[in-house]
Amino acid sequence: MANNVRPETMERITTPELARAFIDEQLTALREQIGDKKVLLALSGGVDSSVVAALLIKAVGKQLTCVHVNHGLLRKGEPEQVIQVFRNEMDANLVYVDAVDRFLDKLAGVAEPEQKRRIIGAEFIRVFEEEARKLDGIEFLAQGTIYPDILESGPVKAHHNVGGLPEDLRFELVEPLKFLYKDEVRVVGHELGLPDNMVYRQPFPGPGLGVRCVGAITRDRLEAVRESDAILREEFAKNGLAGKVWQYFTIVPDFKSTGIKDGLRTYDWPVVIRAVNTRDAVTATVEDVPFALLQHITARITGEVKGVNRVLFDLTPKPSGTIEWE
Numbered sequence: 670m671a672n673n674v675r676p677e678t679m680e681r682i683t684t685p686e687l688a689r690a691f692i693d694e695q696l697t698a699l700r701e702q703i704g705d706k707k708v709l710l711a712l713s714g715g716v717d718s719s720v721v722a723a724l725l726i727k728a729v730g731k732q733l734t735c736v737h738v739n740h741g742l743l744r745k746g747e748p749e750q751v752i753q754v755f756r757n758e759m760d761a762n763l764v765y766v767d768a769v770d771r772f773l774d775k776l777a778g779v780a781e782p783e784q785k786r787r788i789i790g791a792e793f794i795r796v797f798e799e800e801a802r803k804l805d806g807i808e809f810l811a812q813g814t815i816y817p818d819i820l821e822s823g824p825v826k827a828h829h830n831v832g833g834l835p836e837d838l839r840f841e842l843v844e845p846l847k848f849l850y851k852d853e854v855r856v857v858g859h860e861l862g863l864p865d866n867m868v869y870r871q872p873f874p875g876p877g878l879g880v881r882c883v884g885a886i887t888r889d890r891l892e893a894v895r896e897s898d899a900i901l902r903e904e905f906a907k908n909g910l911a912g913k914v915w916q917y918f919t920i921v922p923d924f925k926s927t928g929i930k931d932g933l934r935t936y937d938w939p940v941v942i943r944a945v946n947t948r949d950a951v952t953a954t955v956e957d958v959p960f961a962l963l964q965h966i967t968a969r970i971t972g973e974v975k976g977v978n979r980v981l982f983d984l985t986p987k988p989s990g991t992i993e994w995e
């Protein structure tokens with residue numbers, strides 16, 4: 670489709686000046702498209718939806734309603750940051766939906782990775798649909814579609830295959846970023862005043878920590894994933910690795926091994942650390958993390974995270990391993 674091809678004349682947005690020009694152009698276009706009507710946006714707190722939200726807040730203010738669904742699989746501090754940035758600082762209409770129990774109940778006992786993904790995707794649509802039905806007079810649905818999503822060359826969102834909203838909720842789409850590449854979205858987001866840890870964050874899969882809590886998700890093991898991930902991110906940030914390594918996170922497999930804590934024998938989970946670099950996520954190499962740092966992180970994780978007695982480092986490039994463990 671012609672209107673889904675990036676115009677050849679479009680300059681690559683690499684500087685604050687070019688970002689400002691793009692923003693001005695989009696503000697005019699968005700106001701023209703939306704008029705005095707209402708817009709809905711599913712705001713995950715990821716780069717793309719956050720930048721769309723910031724643009725729309727500037728363009729149409731309270732005509733935008735953002736819905737943030739907490740499915741219980743977000744990283745530590747993420748829902749809080751979405752509320753802080755968008756509701757408290759940008760004064761947006763933000764509906765926060767605590768759907769944690771709902772998702773975790775649906776996922777209970779489900780071990781097969783693709784089935785977990787399907788449940789998370791389908792439940793997300795259901796929750797979002799319920800929220801959309803509570804709101805009156807919505808005519809537009811904003812989405813953080815970016816150019817690689819249109820080209821379908823990026824593997825990152827290729828797992829999304831869960832259908833969409835029902836027919837009567839097919840609103841007219843608002844997709845201000847659809848011709849931008851990720852690096853351009855980041856420049857625009859920075860220029861819109863979003864915090865750096867939101868704009869320059871590493872990729873995070875839609876099913877979130879759910880695919881890092883290997884096998885059937887349990888609340889206690891999920892907590893171990895979340896807490897160990899928070900420690901890893903904190904230590905990578907402190908040690909200058911956060912902006913350097915493409916993706917880094919922890920995994921908690923669903924088996925236990927013996928250990929010793931405070932002189933007593935334990936039977937607890939291991940935490941696996943994964944830190945990889947890639948251009949396109951099709952192949953990946955493993956980051957050479959300094960050994961002393963790994964030792965320090967190991968001490969923190971085994972000391973601070975409940976139910977964990979061992980830390981492993983995944984040395985496997987892609988292939989043969991995928992980046993995620995499921």
Ligand code: XMP
Nearest residue numbers: 824825826828872874875876950991992993
């Ligand atoms: P793999 O594990 O396939 O991951 O090597 C490649 C990239 O894709 C991300 N990923 C996902 N992203 N939904 C997403 O939005 C998913 O279901 C999903 N699975 C993997 C992964 O984090 C990595 O960046």
